[in-house]
Amino acid sequence: MNSPGQQMTESARQREQANALLLAALRAPESLPGLPPTDWDLLLRVARRTRLLGRLEAQLAALGALDAVPERAVNHLRSARNLVQHRHTLLTWELNRVLWALEGLDVPIVALKGVAYVLADLPAAPGRFFADLDLLVPHADIQAVESRLLERGWIKLPLSPYDDRYYRVWMHEIPPLRHRERENEIDIHHRILPRTSRFDFDPAPLFERTRPVAGSQARVLGPHDMLLHGLVHLLLEGDPQEGLRLRDLVDVADLLRHFGREPGFWDGLVPRAEQLGLGRPLYYGLRFTRRLLASEVPDPVLRAASRWAPPRPVGALMDWLLPLAILPGHPDHPTRRAALARWLLYARAHWVRMPPWLLIRHLLYKSWLRVRGVPKRAALGPEELKRM
Amino acid sequence: MTICALSYDLASQRLSSTSGVDLQIGPFVFNLRLHCPDLARLLYELWRDYPLAEGAAVRDFHIQATSNPAPGRWLRRDVRFFVDGRTPFPLLPAHHHLPMLEWGLNWCIAQRSHHLLMLHAAVVERNGRAIILPAWPGHGKSTLCAALIHSGWRLLCDEFGLVRPEDGALLPLPRLIPLKNESIEVIRSFAPSAHIGPSFYGTRKGTIAHVRPPTESVERMHETARPGWFVFPRWVAGSPLRLEPMLKSEAFLMVATNAFNYEVLGQTSFELVGRMVDACDCYSLVYSDLDQAIKALDELTRAADD
Amino acid sequence: MMARMPDSALLVLYIQLLQLNLSIQTLVLSAGLACDLMIDRQVRYQISACSLVDVAWENEHLVYCVDSGETHFLNATGAQILDYLIASPLSFEDLLACITSVDDGSNSETSAADLSSFLDRFVELGILVSCPALSDA
Numbered sequence: 169m170n171s172p173g174q175q176m177t178e179s180a181r182q183r184e185q186a187n188a189l190l191l192a193a194l195r196a197p198e199s200l201p202g203l204p205p206t207d208w209d210l211l212l213r214v215a216r217r218t219r220l221l222g223r224l225e226a227q228l229a230a231l232g233a234l235d236a237v238p239e240r241a242v243n244h245l246r247s248a249r250n251l252v253q254h255r256h257t258l259l260t261w262e263l264n265r266v267l268w269a270l271e272g273l274d275v276p277i278v279a280l281k282g283v284a285y286v287l288a289d290l291p292a293a294p295g296r297f298f299a300d301l302d303l304l305v306p307h308a309d310i311q312a313v314e315s316r317l318l319e320r321g322w323i324k325l326p327l328s329p330y331d332d333r334y335y336r337v338w339m340h341e342i343p344p345l346r347h348r349e350r351e352n353e354i355d356i357h358h359r360i361l362p363r364t365s366r367f368d369f370d371p372a373p374l375f376e377r378t379r380p381v382a383g384s385q386a387r388v389l390g391p392h393d394m395l396l397h398g399l400v401h402l403l404l405e406g407d408p409q410e411g412l413r414l415r416d417l418v419d420v421a422d423l424l425r426h427f428g429r430e431p432g433f434w435d436g437l438v439p440r441a442e443q444l445g446l447g448r449p450l451y452y453g454l455r456f457t458r459r460l461l462a463s464e465v466p467d468p469v470l471r472a473a474s475r476w477a478p479p480r481p482v483g484a485l486m487d488w489l490l491p492l493a494i495l496p497g498h499p500d501h502p503t504r505r506a507a508l509a510r511w512l513l514y515a516r517a518h519w520v521r522m523p524p525w526l527l528i529r530h531l532l533y534k535s536w537l538r539v540r541g542v543p544k545r546a547a548l549g550p551e552e553l554k555r556m
Numbered sequence: 557m558t559i560c561a562l563s564y565d566l567a568s569q570r571l572s573s574t575s576g577v578d579l580q581i582g583p584f585v586f587n588l589r590l591h592c593p594d595l596a597r598l599l600y601e602l603w604r605d606y607p608l609a610e611g612a613a614v615r616d617f618h619i620q621a622t623s624n625p626a627p628g629r630w631l632r633r634d635v636r637f638f639v640d641g642r643t644p645f646p647l648l649p650a651h652h653h654l655p656m657l658e659w660g661l662n663w664c665i666a667q668r669s670h671h672l673l674m675l676h677a678a679v680v681e682r683n684g685r686a687i688i689l690p691a692w693p694g695h696g697k698s699t700l701c702a703a704l705i706h707s708g709w710r711l712l713c714d715e716f717g718l719v720r721p722e723d724g725a726l727l728p729l730p731r732l733i734p735l736k737n738e739s740i741e742v743i744r745s746f747a748p749s750a751h752i753g754p755s756f757y758g759t760r761k762g763t764i765a766h767v768r769p770p771t772e773s774v775e776r777m778h779e780t781a782r783p784g785w786f787v788f789p790r791w792v793a794g795s796p797l798r799l800e801p802m803l804k805s806e807a808f809l810m811v812a813t814n815a816f817n818y819e820v821l822g823q824t825s826f827e828l829v830g831r832m833v834d835a836c837d838c839y840s841l842v843y844s845d846l847d848q849a850i851k852a853l854d855e856l857t858r859a860a861d862d
Numbered sequence: 863m864m865a866r867m868p869d870s871a872l873l874v875l876y877i878q879l880l881q882l883n884l885s886i887q888t889l890v891l892s893a894g895l896a897c898d899l900m901i902d903r904q905v906r907y908q909i910s911a912c913s914l915v916d917v918a919w920e921n922e923h924l925v926y927c928v929d930s931g932e933t934h935f936l937n938a939t940g941a942q943i944l945d946y947l948i949a950s951p952l953s954f955e956d957l958l959a960c961i962t963s964v965d966d967g968s969n970s971e972t973s974a975a976d977l978s979s980f981l982d983r984f985v986e987l988g989i990l991v992s993c994p995a996l997s998d999a
Binding site: 204205206208209212213216217238240241243244246247248250251253254257499500502 | 642669670
Binding site: 254257258260261264265268320321 | 929930931986988
């Protein structure tokens with residue numbers, strides 16, 4: 169029998185190994201064909217947990233290297249690819265129908281996040297899982313857009329009066345819509361961040377730099393804004409279980425690598441972050457994509473961004489918390505520390521999101537719902553089984 | 557080597573060890589760890605023919621089932637099911653361990669096997685050709701399936717019609733067949749040789765007992781089958797037997813709407829289901845008497861074999 | 863066999879299998895949905911940019927739209943309309959003429975209403991696009 173101390177170090181070693189496997193796969197997918205089958209077993213588990221299986225498949229397929237992967241692992245990669253492909257079809261089609269419904273309205277429709285990556289054919293798109301359709305429209309047009317969609321078959325999801333008011337008064341988006349015959353949620357934003365957020369800024373300059381895309385009437389954000397929005401999404405929109413999402417950091421790394429080759433991208437990045445007041449998120453984004461995913465960032469950009477570094481103790485805390493929260497660890501050896509780190513980063517995201525009095529009110533309301541037992545787990549029936 | 561080739565002590569010791577046991581069930585390898593002694597004893601009896609997947613480096617599913625004292629309740633124990641360290645379902649009373657485990661495996665397969673088309677159907681085979689029996693809950697699919705596999709048909713699966721998109725082959729997944737309520741007695745008297753496990757009372761679906769897949773079905777679980785017939789069964793009390801041809805388009809819609817992941821595979825599913833429906837004769841079957849139903853299916857399929 | 867549907871009416875009844883959470887739309891021939899429709903007879907219809915795949919048995923057609931991932935079930939008349947439009951864009955009047963010549967002795971008012979709701983439905987599903995007919999009307 170091992171002593172408790174030995175067991176502890178053994179679990180810690182396994183967690184390290186799981187994280188290292190995943191990061192190596194993300195940084196250098198070309199090394200995957202040489203991976204021993206036992207490592208595939210673990211890699212599949214951690215990549216699934218972080219929803220990055222589809223991305224591994226896309227990268228291996230691009231390298232033509234799927235044949236060199238154990239057959240049982242390929243099945244899971246294919247399965248993830250099919251799921252992701254299905255999401256891409258559903259959500260780009262949803263956008264197609266939204267644009268059809270809005271025909272004749274003279275409103276710029278800007279696709280955000282996953283769908284934008286697909287429309288603009290960016291390297292972040294292949295294999296990326298996304299759940300909803302996120303759109304940005306000018307605040308002045310939001311009513312026209314919403315009522316046109318409601319006329320043409322979309323419905324509002326039922327919300328409690330509290331949630332509806334919360335959206336309308338404080339949020340940067342209107343309550344989600346869904347077409348009566350389809351399952352996709354559409355989030356229509358008029359700002360990037362809630363009005364209450366400490367980083368809130370006027371979204372008007374974003375529209376000035378949007379770009380058209382081939383084959384669609386929708387537009388996408390300009391490169392700097394797309395990157396900064398990716399960072400906002402990563403750092404300021406948490407989830408209590410996941411904390412921060414590794415796939416959002418991967419998006420940021422992909423965007424940096426892709427747009428870094430466009431002339432003028434690096435020169436304009438820091439000034440744009442300054443203009444929009446997103447310096448701190450940019451600082452963290454550059455720091456952690458370099459540390460975890462080995463992104464290459466020119467020195468002058470790093471030096472310029474370093475003025476947004478947090479005070480030293482906060483920086484040290486983030487250096488410790490972020491990798492702990494964002495990396496999956498080993499599925500069989502969860503730690504309380506990682507759970508705590510995830511919760512702290514979630515709390516931090518909320519802290520930045522709204523002033524303390526509103527935060528307290530909001531959290532009290534949400535914990536009241538939890539006490540009343542809002543279902544969170546799957547029920548056990550064949551219909552539920554099929555729905556998943 | 558199969559589970560029953562181990563002694564019970566060794567099997568239960570390995571099931572509760574930190575590395576667990578790797579089992580091959582149809583095309584999948586399950587890594588199973590149990591901390592639930594009653595369940596280990598039952599699995600030793602009902603899963604006895606599954607081979608150990610020794611040397612399988614990549615496992616499809618990592619499953620753990622534990623039974624613990626229920627929080628805040630004297631004398632009651634709960635069973636909890638983990639997939640990759642997470643628990644997707646609510647706690648259930650410990651004495652529902654086997655239905656929970658079986659249902660949990662279904663959940664895992666349905667969630668993660670989108671490299672295959674997964675029909676919601678029972679599948680049985682004879683002479684290389686399979687009858688696919690898609691049905692909705694309560695239509696008597698499991699009862700009919702259990703009767704067929706004790707009447708000369710080989711069990712492929714009771715719940716999942718797994719179709720390989722590359723060649724349209726049906727993959728066997730010989731699992732336990734859960735019988736509900738009156739069906740348990742019906743099968744006991746129809747097929748006295750059937751091995752039926754203990755009854756679990758008061759589950760969400762009433763009383764459940766599991767039929768063990770015949771040893772031969774498990775031994776031949778790597779032999780795929782070709783689709784031969786679609787038969788849509790429905791048990792109606794007191795009804796005379798009606799076995800009637802069905803329009804292909806209707807069969808298509810019923811297969812597609814009743815599949816686990818028709819929509820996920822997109823065009824692949826559309827073409828695959830189209831080819832299957834085209835190649836198969838499609839019938840609806842309304843029955844109340846099992847003997848009559850089996851006989852009718854026997855005649856139907858023998859006519860085709862001649 | 864079920865009793866034959868009255869073949870005078872080209873009527874489109876829309877059934878969605880929502881409870882099964884699937885994107886299958888079923889269009890079947892059926893009897894009178896009486897409704898007053900505002901029909902713009904000048905509108906022209908054409909096939910959208912979507913790619914379609916189909917299978918057919920006897921008189922029933924299943925069409926898969928690659929862009930939306932949706933499967934649609936068409937009866938013979940519905941499939942016929944789609945065939946006409948695949949060959950060339952047509953105005954509402956042209957289509958109505960094609961349909962009623964095939965389907966003799968039908969009530970033209972009902973047929974117009976049915977055709978109109980069929981076309982609206984297919985525009986909503988993204989399989990057809992409508993555009994106002996200009997000078998060629």
